[in-house]
Amino acid sequence: MLENKERTELKTLGEFGLIKHLTEHVEIYNPSSVKGIGDDAAVIKYGNEKHTLVTTDMLVEGVHFDLTYVPLKHLGYKAITVNLSDICAMNGTPKQVTVSYAASSRFSVEALEELYAGMLFACKKYNVDLIGGDTTSSTSGLIISVTAIGEADKDKVVYRNGAKEKDLLCVSGDLGGAYMGLQVLEREKFVFKDNPNLQPDLVGNDYILERQLKPEARLDIVELLQKLGVTPTSMIDVSDGLASEIIHICEQSGVGCELYEDKIPLDPQTFDRAREFSLDPTVCALSGGEDYELLFTIPMADYEKIKNVPDFTVIGHMTAKSSGINLIAKAGTSHPITAQGWNAFQ
Amino acid sequence: MLENKERTELKTLGEFGLIKHLTEHVEIYNPSSVKGIGDDAAVIKYGNEKHTLVTTDMLVEGVHFDLTYVPLKHLGYKAITVNLSDICAMNGTPKQVTVSYAASSRFSVEALEELYAGMLFACKKYNVDLIGGDTTSSTSGLIISVTAIGEADKDKVVYRNGAKEKDLLCVSGDLGGAYMGLQVLEREKFVFKDNPNLQPDLVGNDYILERQLKPEARLDIVELLQKLGVTPTSMIDVSDGLASEIIHICEQSGVGCELYEDKIPLDPQTFDRAREFSLDPTVCALSGGEDYELLFTIPMADYEKIKNVPDFTVIGHMTAKSSGINLIAKAGTSHPITAQGWNAFQ
Numbered sequence: 163m164l165e166n167k168e169r170t171e172l173k174t175l176g177e178f179g180l181i182k183h184l185t186e187h188v189e190i191y192n193p194s195s196v197k198g199i200g201d202d203a204a205v206i207k208y209g210n211e212k213h214t215l216v217t218t219d220m221l222v223e224g225v226h227f228d229l230t231y232v233p234l235k236h237l238g239y240k241a242i243t244v245n246l247s248d249i250c251a252m253n254g255t256p257k258q259v260t261v262s263y264a265a266s267s268r269f270s271v272e273a274l275e276e277l278y279a280g281m282l283f284a285c286k287k288y289n290v291d292l293i294g295g296d297t298t299s300s301t302s303g304l305i306i307s308v309t310a311i312g313e314a315d316k317d318k319v320v321y322r323n324g325a326k327e328k329d330l331l332c333v334s335g336d337l338g339g340a341y342m343g344l345q346v347l348e349r350e351k352f353v354f355k356d357n358p359n360l361q362p363d364l365v366g367n368d369y370i371l372e373r374q375l376k377p378e379a380r381l382d383i384v385e386l387l388q389k390l391g392v393t394p395t396s397m398i399d400v401s402d403g404l405a406s407e408i409i410h411i412c413e414q415s416g417v418g419c420e421l422y423e424d425k426i427p428l429d430p431q432t433f434d435r436a437r438e439f440s441l442d443p444t445v446c447a448l449s450g451g452e453d454y455e456l457l458f459t460i461p462m463a464d465y466e467k468i469k470n471v472p473d474f475t476v477i478g479h480m481t482a483k484s485s486g487i488n489l490i491a492k493a494g495t496s497h498p499i500t501a502q503g504w505n506a507f508q
Numbered sequence: 509m510l511e512n513k514e515r516t517e518l519k520t521l522g523e524f525g526l527i528k529h530l531t532e533h534v535e536i537y538n539p540s541s542v543k544g545i546g547d548d549a550a551v552i553k554y555g556n557e558k559h560t561l562v563t564t565d566m567l568v569e570g571v572h573f574d575l576t577y578v579p580l581k582h583l584g585y586k587a588i589t590v591n592l593s594d595i596c597a598m599n600g601t602p603k604q605v606t607v608s609y610a611a612s613s614r615f616s617v618e619a620l621e622e623l624y625a626g627m628l629f630a631c632k633k634y635n636v637d638l639i640g641g642d643t644t645s646s647t648s649g650l651i652i653s654v655t656a657i658g659e660a661d662k663d664k665v666v667y668r669n670g671a672k673e674k675d676l677l678c679v680s681g682d683l684g685g686a687y688m689g690l691q692v693l694e695r696e697k698f699v700f701k702d703n704p705n706l707q708p709d710l711v712g713n714d715y716i717l718e719r720q721l722k723p724e725a726r727l728d729i730v731e732l733l734q735k736l737g738v739t740p741t742s743m744i745d746v747s748d749g750l751a752s753e754i755i756h757i758c759e760q761s762g763v764g765c766e767l768y769e770d771k772i773p774l775d776p777q778t779f780d781r782a783r784e785f786s787l788d789p790t791v792c793a794l795s796g797g798e799d800y801e802l803l804f805t806i807p808m809a810d811y812e813k814i815k816n817v818p819d820f821t822v823i824g825h826m827t828a829k830s831s832g833i834n835l836i837a838k839a840g841t842s843h844p845i846t847a848q849g850w851n852a853f854q
Contacts, residue, residue: 206560207662214552214560218640218655220608224647262566262653294564296653301570305646307608307653309564316553 170271172299183271187282188292192257195291204293206258206311213319215256215312217248223303231347234273236375238280241306244401246288246379247454249312251399253320253384256312258293259285263307264300277306288381318393320458325396325415329459331478332394332468334383336427337404338443341450342435343367343374349439369431377454383473384456390467394458403451406501409487411459418481421499423491425477448489448499516617518645529617533628534638538603541637550639552604552657559665561602561658563594569649577693580619582721584626587652590747592634592725593800595658597745599666599730602658604639605631609653610646623652634727664739666804671742671761675805677824678740678814680729682773683750684789687796688781689713689720695785715777723800729819730802736813740804749797752847755833757805764827767845769837771823794835794845 175183194207206214221227221241229237242259249256261281265274285292290310325331350362364371380399387394396415398407404426412419426447436443447453459480460468468474478490488496521529540553552560567573567587575583588605595602607627611620631638636656671677696708710717726745733740742761744753750772758765772793782789793799805826806814814820824836834842 204562206562216550216552216604216606216640216655216657218606218608218642218653220610220642220644220651220653222610222644222646222651225610225645258562260562260564260655262564264566264568264571264651294562296564296566298566298568299571300568300651302648305566305568305610305651307564307566307642309562309606309655311562 172265172267172269172271172274175271189286190291192289192291195258195293204258204260206293211316212313213254213316215249215252215254215314215319216309217245218307218309219245219248221306223305228351229304230351232375234276235280235283237306238277239284239376240280241308242281242284242290242310243288243377243379244454245308245310246284246290246312246381247377247399247401249310250379250381250384251397251456252312252314253318253387253394253397254312254314255381255384256288256290256310256379258291258311260294260309261292261306262296262298264298264305266300266302266304269304288379318388320394320397321414322396322398322411323414325411325417325459325480326461327417327480327482329395329461329480330465330476331408331419331421331457331459331480332474332476333400333404333427333455333457334380334473335453335455336429336432337400337453337455338436338446338450339370339373339429339432340377340452340454341374341446342432342439343370343372344452345439345441346371346435347374367431367435369429370435374452377452379454380456386471386473390471392460392464392467394460397456397458400453400455400457401451403447403449403501404457405448405499406451407457408499409501411457412480412483412487415480416483418483418485419478419487419499420481420485420496421478421489423489425475427475427477518611518613518615518617518620521617531638535632536637537635538637541604541639550604550606552639557662558659559600559662561595561598561600561660561665562655563591564653564655565591565594567652569651574697575650576697578721580622581626581629583652584623585630585722586626587654588627588630588636588656589634589723589725590800591654591656592630592636592658592727593723593745593747595656596725596727596730597743597802598658598660599664599733599740599743600658600660601727601730602634602636602656602725604637604657606640606655607638607652608642608644610644610651612646612648612650615650634725664734666740666743667760668742668744668757669760671757671763671805671826672807673763673826673828675741675807675826676811676822677754677765677767677803677805677826678820678822679746679750679773679801679803680726680819681799681801682775682778683746683799683801684782684792684796685716685719685775685778686723686798686800687720687792688778688785689716689718690798691785691787692717692781693720713777713781715775716781720798723798725800726802732817732819736817738806738810738813740806743802743804746799746801746803747797749793749795749847750803751794751845752797753803754845755847757803758826758829758833761826762829764829764831765824765833765845766827766831766842767824767835769835771821773821773823
């Protein structure tokens with residue numbers, strides 16, 4: 163991606179020079195960003211009726227991403243959107259982000275420019291201000307830490323712990339695609355290692371590759387819920403896998419759940435590729451993670467408001483805690499759901 | 509430090525288990541912390557007349573700290589206070605922090621407990637809430653990223669760019685100590701490598717060692733300025749060295765400066781140890797960094813209000829931009845100040 167570009171070593175600019183260089187295209191979109199980059203701290207002004215939302219995520223090379231097949235621009239984009247997704251999962255609107263990163267001398271100025279370009283692209287798309295951060299070196303690899311700040315009307319903030327018995331369990335978009343995109347990328351990496359002359363075979367995988375490499379935060383869903391007059395009783399974003407997120411909601415809300423396997427929304431590409439890899443598509447959705455869709459519960463009374471929204475799927479309903487958290491398989495049998503999603507220390 | 513303790517591998521707890529384990533002693537001190545750890549994002553409520561302040565810092569093993577001589581509890585404490593210091597440098601009061609870290613399998617649960625204990629100790633001391641974060645693995649070493657959030661009255665926020673010609677340049681506490689503490693630690697590490705049977709000789713260095721290992725954020729200075737009715741025209745914390753910080757203020761304010769060498773406050777221990785190491789104590793103050801004192805400018809009219817405060821030293825005054833940024837040496841000669849402080853990429 164960076165071939166044929168001039169290479170400038172980080173040390174030629176130095177820390178302050180690098181910050182200045184990288185931040186010169188930062189734009190401020192919100193009047194609430196009183197002071198952004200360039201001081202000890204950023205200054206934000208909020209109104210009266212709002213809650214401030216703050217979330218942070220760290221991405222580590224070799225753990226969360228593999229630069230053999232992840233372009234830095236995509237990585238920058240994803241580093242921002244996964245944080246914005248957490249703000250959306252509170253039913254909030256992201257407004258600002260801070261970005262810190264540590265990079266080893268393996269990275270050139272141009273490489274960090276790519277990373278930054280992806281970040282700023284995401285900021286522009288979501289109307290979010292990059293208001294500060296930290297830039298430093300690492301002894302090996304690249305580490306990115308993003309903090310996102312957002313706001314929501316005080317009475318519209320949605321937690322994980324508000325789901326009630328009989329509430330409907332809904333999800334936006336489709337699931338398992340990001341995981342299948344990763345499988346394709348890993349396969350091609352393996353093929354490439356074996357024979358560097360082979361070109362990667364990515365044809366027909368555009369959707370799942372984009373799900374993996376360039377995930378979006380579902381701010382549109384937050385806005386749609388607002389327009390529909392629906393405030394979910396609980397909400398979470400699908401970062402670790404559907405199973406793990408359902409368990410979070412159930413445990414924190416003190417309820418059980420019945421999830422219907424045949425309702426889980428899968429894109430045909432996800433389904434086909436899973437079959438090709440001899441994987442169960444349902445397991446990909448349950449344990450794959452990184453889809454960044456919104457999983458939420460609504461009272462049955464709100465069903466009429468959402469039933470015709472193509473982007474929403476009702477995938478189950480909440481039950482008494484004593485009933486447990488179960489998957490109702492296509493055959494009608496019931497199976498306890500256990501979390502087998504992403505775990506950084508496994 | 510962790511000898512004779514049972515060792516629990518991170519993987520035995522897993523990510524969620526580890527978070528739960530580490531956060532069980534987190535206390536919430538501020539009513540504004542509506543929702544802390546345990547959801548996708550933290551929720552903070554601010555009043556009407558306030559600005560929200562946000563700052564973030566990343567600490568990387570092998571770059572910012574050396575675990576051969578930095579106890580993890582001290583590291584945790586410092587990771588928090590250096591961020592709070594940035595909030596103080598805006599004339600603000602820190603309220604919340606988020607903490608992310610990536611640790612390799614070299615670290616045990618007990619090691620991270622120590623780190624966390626130091627963080628919580630700092631939070632308690634400064635009445636700050638740890639409201640969220642991220643915990644993940646790294647391929648090598650420990651990386652910590654902290655974001656601090658604070659508030660200040662809208663009309664009391666102090667930036668780097670407000671210094672005016674003829675303003676007095678003041679600093680709290682004394683300078684160069686943290687740097688000399690580091691020199692002592694590095695010397696003893698070197699001695700130890702040479703002969704592991706020798707005990708480290710740290711006697712008589714307690715002050716400078718504490719300056720290096722357990723720096724404080726000068727929130728007391730922010731409160732004192734408030735009590736004295738003084739709002740600085742500009743302010744910055746001394747993290748990279750006095751020279752670097754003065755240059756920041758001058759460049760952003762569009763002024764020059766005369767700094768008087770004989771006014772730079774030095775602790776006797778700093779002075780003596782510098783001499784012992786054949787270092788110029790003034791250079792230690794100018795380029796050493798990590799003192800986390802507050803450097804600020806005030807109008808001459810406010811001099812009466814601060815002149816009897818033992819913790820403040822007037823070290824110079826601001827001049828026209830065209831006069832440059834100069835050190836007036838003890839001999840009366842004038843020398844342009846250049847930044848030779850901390851630079852992560854050097």
